[in-house]
Amino acid sequence: GAVVSQHPSWVICKSGTSVKIECRSLDFQATTMFWYRQFPKQSLMLMATSNEGSKATYEQGVEKDKFLINHASLTLSTLTVTSAHPEDSSFYICSARDWGFGGNQPQHFGDGTRLSIL
Amino acid sequence: AQSVSQHNHHVILSEAASLELGCNYSYGGTVNLFWYVQYPGQHLQLLLKYFSGDPLVKGIKGFEAEFIKSKFSFNLRKPSVQWSDTAEYFCAVNARGSQGNLIFGKGTKLSVKP
Numbered sequence: 001g002a003v004v005s006q007h008p009s010w011v012i013c014k015s016g017t018s019v020k021i022e023c024r025s026l027d028f029q030a031t032t033m034f035w036y037r038q039f040p041k042q043s044l045m046l047m048a049t050s051n052e053g054s055k056a057t058y059e060q061g062v063e064k065d066k067f068l069i070n071h072a073s074l075t076l077s078t079l080t081v082t083s084a085h086p087e088d089s090s091f092y093i094c095s096a097r098d099w100g101f102g103g104n105q106p107q108h109f110g111d112g113t114r115l116s117i118l
Numbered sequence: 119a120q121s122v123s124q125h126n127h128h129v130i131l132s133e134a135a136s137l138e139l140g141c142n143y144s145y146g147g148t149v150n151l152f153w154y155v156q157y158p159g160q161h162l163q164l165l166l167k168y169f170s171g172d173p174l175v176k177g178i179k180g181f182e183a184e185f186i187k188s189k190f191s192f193n194l195r196k197p198s199v200q201w202s203d204t205a206e207y208f209c210a211v212n213a214r215g216s217q218g219n220l221i222f223g224k225g226t227k228l229s230v231k232p
Contacts, residue, residue: 004161034219043122043208043222093162097218106152107220109162 002028004096006110014118015086021079021113023094029074030096034107035067038091047092050077084117091115120145124209124223131199132231139194139226141183141209148214151192153183156225157205165207168192169214179203201232 003026011019023033031052036044048069049057056069066088068080077096081088091114095107125140143149153165166177173185183194192209209223 032218036222041224043224044220046219046221049219095162095220106164106167107218108164109154111161 002096002098002108004094004108004110006094006113008113009111010114010116012116012118013084016083017117019081019084019115021081021092021094021115023077023079023096023110025075025096025098025108028096028098028108030077030098031074033071033077033094033096035069035077035079036093036095038093038112044093047079081115084115086117089115089117120149120211120213120221122209122211122221122223124207124226126226127224128227128229130229130231133201134198135230137194137196137199137203137228139207139209139228141192141194141223142190143192143209143211143221144190145211145213149211150214151183151185152210152212152220153177153181153192153194154208154210154222155205156208162208165194199228199230201230204228204230 005024007022033050035047038044047062050069050071052071058064071077093112095109121144123142151168154162155165156162165181166175168175168185176182181196185192206225206227208225210220212220
């Protein structure tokens with residue numbers, strides 16, 4: 001089955017540090033990847049849609065300069081949380097759509113990254 | 119704006135009990151509907167999906183869901199739950215023809231007592 005690898009799974013760092021999270025589709029090509037954020041006991045909230053070779057589309061209220069997204073290849077998207085602060089602590093999840101068989105394909109999710117900013 | 123509502127935050131059942139988790143969505147156009155499951159310590163996995171056709175959809179592990187268009191609902195059911203069904207269940211929708219970005223409900227935690 002389709003596998004999405006997300007790395008790192010857990011990161012703890014000091015306030016002001018920038019953190020990069022990688023999302024890779026291991027056995028399929030993903031022209032579109034999605035980044036979600038999940039707060040405790042709440043649902044996944046879409047942050048941005050990442051398209052290979054073009055700029056990401058950010059949801060309302062998400063700071064594009066704060067959360068930098070790069071989708072440089074068909075198998076890799078990265079999310080960089082710049083100058084992270086404690087309020088950025090959260091669970092970040094990526095997903096990827098297998099576009100190989102046409103549209104409307106379900107998304108495959110990574111394991112998520114627990115980000116803790118001290 | 120699209121939204122998804124899951125009625126139950128936490129459901130506790132004994133093994134062999136029947137399960138029904140409610141999901142209602144709000145959207146003016148045509149949608150695709152999904153149920154995802156997240157077992158403890160694991161990533162989200164697709165249980166089942168509805169795009170078109172028969173509104174009764176069968177998924178993995180004995181789960182099924184019925185799309186009732188007039189009620190904007192997509193409830194998840196299983197006739198007899200097992201302890202291994204303990205997990206969090208998320209209903210999600212996306213707009214037909216969109217890039218596929220999902221709108222999730224808040225999730226329902228299911229605890230099955232052995």
